[in-house]
Amino acid sequence: MTHEKIRVIVAKPGLDGHDRGAKVIARALRDAGMEVIYTGLRQTPEQIVDTAIQEDADAIGISILSGAHHFYFSRIIELLKEHEALDIIVFGGGVIPDDDVPALLAMGAGAIFGPGTTTTTCVDWLKSKVHEKRTLEMA
Amino acid sequence: MQELVRKALSGDTRSIARIITLVENESPYTEEIMKTLYPHSGKAHIVGITGSPGSGKSTLTDKLIHEFKEKGNKVGVIAIDPSSPFSGGAILADRIRMQKHAVDRNVYIRSMGSRGSLGGLSKSTYEAALILDACGKDIIFIETVGVGQSEVDIMKIADTVCLVLVPGMGDDIQIMKAGIMEIADIFIVNKADREGVERVVAEVKMALDLVQKRSWIPPVHSTIAEKGNGITELAASISNHHEFLSISTEGLEKRRNRLVTEVEEILQREIARFTEEKWNQKKTPELIDSLYSRNTDPYTVAGRILEEVLLEN
Numbered sequence: 001m002t003h004e005k006i007r008v009i010v011a012k013p014g015l016d017g018h019d020r021g022a023k024v025i026a027r028a029l030r031d032a033g034m035e036v037i038y039t040g041l042r043q044t045p046e047q048i049v050d051t052a053i054q055e056d057a058d059a060i061g062i063s064i065l066s067g068a069h070h071f072y073f074s075r076i077i078e079l080l081k082e083h084e085a086l087d088i089i090v091f092g093g094g095v096i097p098d099d100d101v102p103a104l105l106a107m108g109a110g111a112i113f114g115p116g117t118t119t120t121t122c123v124d125w126l127k128s129k130v131h132e133k134r135t136l137e138m139a
Numbered sequence: 140m141q142e143l144v145r146k147a148l149s150g151d152t153r154s155i156a157r158i159i160t161l162v163e164n165e166s167p168y169t170e171e172i173m174k175t176l177y178p179h180s181g182k183a184h185i186v187g188i189t190g191s192p193g194s195g196k197s198t199l200t201d202k203l204i205h206e207f208k209e210k211g212n213k214v215g216v217i218a219i220d221p222s223s224p225f226s227g228g229a230i231l232a233d234r235i236r237m238q239k240h241a242v243d244r245n246v247y248i249r250s251m252g253s254r255g256s257l258g259g260l261s262k263s264t265y266e267a268a269l270i271l272d273a274c275g276k277d278i279i280f281i282e283t284v285g286v287g288q289s290e291v292d293i294m295k296i297a298d299t300v301c302l303v304l305v306p307g308m309g310d311d312i313q314i315m316k317a318g319i320m321e322i323a324d325i326f327i328v329n330k331a332d333r334e335g336v337e338r339v340v341a342e343v344k345m346a347l348d349l350v351q352k353r354s355w356i357p358p359v360h361s362t363i364a365e366k367g368n369g370i371t372e373l374a375a376s377i378s379n380h381h382e383f384l385s386i387s388t389e390g391l392e393k394r395r396n397r398l399v400t401e402v403e404e405i406l407q408r409e410i411a412r413f414t415e416e417k418w419n420q421k422k423t424p425e426l427i428d429s430l431y432s433r434n435t436d437p438y439t440v441a442g443r444i445l446e447e448v449l450l451e452n
Contacts, residue, residue, distance in 0.1 A: 004164050005164065005227070005252070005254075007160075026230055027230070029228065030223060030226065030228035030229060030230050031223075031226050031228060032226065032228060033223075033226045033227045033228045034228050035222075035228060035229045035231055035250075035252045036228065036229065036230050036231065037231045037232075037234060037250050038230055038231065038232040038234075038235065039234060039235060039238055039241075040232070040234075040235035040238060043238065044242075046241075046242045047238055047241040047242055050241045050242045051234065051238070051241050051248075053152055053153050053156060054152060054156055054241070054247055054248055054249060055156065055249060055250060056153075056156035056157055056159065056160040083153065084153075085153065
């Protein structure tokens with residue numbers, strides 16, 4: 001009898017202190033039955049990646065409102081690569097201009113959820129993405 | 140699987156994390172993993188930090204990590220937060236207070252959801268502690284769910300139980316009650332900058348005076364975890380208790396009793412697995428109907444299921 005719970009890191013990198021969005025998404029993932037490891041504010045990419053590895057997380061969700069999304073996504077994905085942990089899904093939200101999204105996806109972000117996205121969209125996406133990843137690992 | 144276990148034993152963080160997940164998810168590999176790791180365990184000092192929600196357990200743990208790390212210890216932390224009884228999900232947020240240690244190679248922090256367990260731990264907390272022990276951690280802190288009066292499972296798995304109290308939680312009769320107050324090896328009165336701290340310290344000491352003299356008398360520390368006040372003294376007490384256990388008959392008894400409990404719990408779990416399987420086969424709406432109409436009773440039904448399980452095995 002195996003219960004495979006989805007474990008997600010919800011982190012807030014950078015210096016801006018607005019974590020309402022992060023909390024809303026954390027709560028929605030919790031209500032969808034996931035275990036959400038909430039790291040709090042002002043996390044460095046190193047802290048986020050090391051946390052994901054220690055917690056054996058399936059995914060990392062980051063919320064960025066400061067405009068520094070390019071730096072944070074590329075650094076987090078680079079660190080995951082260094083740790084041979086690219087199987088960990090990275091997704092994000094916050095205030096990210098539409099024009100910047102393709103570049104983030106190209107560097108390996110799984111999805112970017114902009115303002116106005118329903119929590120259900122995000123939850124459903126993550127569920128199917130984790131399912132996909134696990135099926136791949138089983139094979 | 141053996142490769143993964145080997146890497147974990149050599150201290151590889153990712154492998155340790157993976158193994159804990161497998162065990163926590165009750166994967167079919169659990170038994171193999173635990174059997175392989177078991178001979179390497181039994182060296183770490185397991186310290187429980189328990190107390191009511193918001194009493195400062197995470198902040199205290201954060202400071203203790205620092206204290207023990209500075210002395211050259213490899214530190215493991217297991218922090219448990221409650222799972223939702225409805226969705227099964229959880230917000231695991233004890234780490235927030237410990238994130239400055241996140242990138243430290245000598246510190247491993249793992250959050251766990253209680254997943255239906257009611258004793259202040261999760262079902263796999265002990266296994267997770269054993270894994271960290273076998274993989275080379277010198278000291279392991281287990282931070283329980285915020286508890287009330289009777290969540291005492293931590294005493295079954297920790298060598299040293301620290302109970303965190305705060306001023307303003309009731310009168311001295313609360314301190315005399317059975318349950319959580321009886322299991323502490325060390326008392327911590329945190330948030331000592333608040334009013335009423337001397338009274339709590341005095342009341343705990345008085346209550347301890349009424350207890351039959353034991354060879355370990357639990358010390359009572361007042362701390363302000365946020366500012367780091369009283370932490371060095373607390374850490375010294377934790378080490379003293381470890382020392383006490385290693386030279387006293389109580390310590391030996393404790394470790395021997397824990398082995399007995401361990402076998403009992405595995406037995407219970409295995410038996411539960413058999414009976415559950417059988418019950419799931421038998422649990423028809425018709426049977427529930429006949430229970431509902433009082434044509435039969437739960438005792439008879441359970442008895443029959445047990446009988447069948449026993450006959451089959």
